[in-house]
Amino acid sequence: MILYTPLSQEEIFPQQDEAIANRHCVVFQGKSMYVEQKEDGSYQLLQLLSTDPEDFMNDAYSPGTILS
Template identity: 45%
Template sequence: MILYTTMPQEVIFPAENSEYEKQRVVAYNGVSLVVQQTEMNSYQIVRNLSTDPAHYLNGEYAPGQTIYLGQ
């Protein structure tokens, strides 16, 4: 089986008790991001999944940035 994806192997085939269990994919302002929850409504961007090059140049969607999602 061959998977053509940009996702790391650990996300597709997660190991038990890994750091990937704390991560999830969200859409923030129309941009797909992998985030990790740090506080109640606060998330830290781990990875940008967008295919638009302009989203990579925008510092708002850079890994390490904090975003706030209302639930």
């Protein structure tokens, strides 16, 4: 079966609750993002949620970036 969707695999087939308890949708610098809170309190960008193609060209919004 093929699913044509903008959702990530984790959103369609969720993991256990404790594995995703640290993940949140936030707005940072006017951009919507899906982030994960780390043990030290910082946030790591998992997914940029934008309809503007130029946002994806900005290295500051690439997946894995630590947000301060």
